[in-house]
Amino acid sequence: MATEAPVEVVPTKPEAEEPPLAAVVDKPAVAPPQQDDAKALAKVPEPGEQTTSKGSLDRDVALAKLEDEKRWSFIKAWEESEKTKVDNKAQKKLADVAAWENTKQASIEGKLKKIQEELEKKKAEYAEKMKNQVIETEVFNILSISNHGPD
Known part of the structure; x- marks a missing residue:
């Protein structure tokens, strides 16, 4: 187990009892000698005394x-x-920038889709026109062969 530090015991001075009034009159006004406890026990400084000057600081x-x-x-x-x-x-x-970019991208994609649809429409029209020319040429050849004969 851990050793504990010894605790110093500081005895308190017993307070002097007040003598009865009759005793005060009979005794002379000489103070009794005070006991010298400094030699018997080490005096522990009170924390209030040291910090009073430094306490406020x-x-x-x-x-x-x-x-x-x-x-x-x-x-x-x-x-x-x-x-x-x-x-x-x-x-x-x-x-805000991301929303603007998304709006622009959607707008451009819409325009691109519209252009692609127009191109598909033109392509279909051109393909139909070419088929009609091919058919017309074939019909013309058939008619010319039938009118002139096989020779």
């Missing part, structure tokens, strides 16, 4: 540090807020 330093931390906390929060605002604006602009 330490407290002021601690309060100043706390105020500084609080100020920096507000500054960081403001910076984060500004960064968030800028990020949100950038995201909105990117979304």
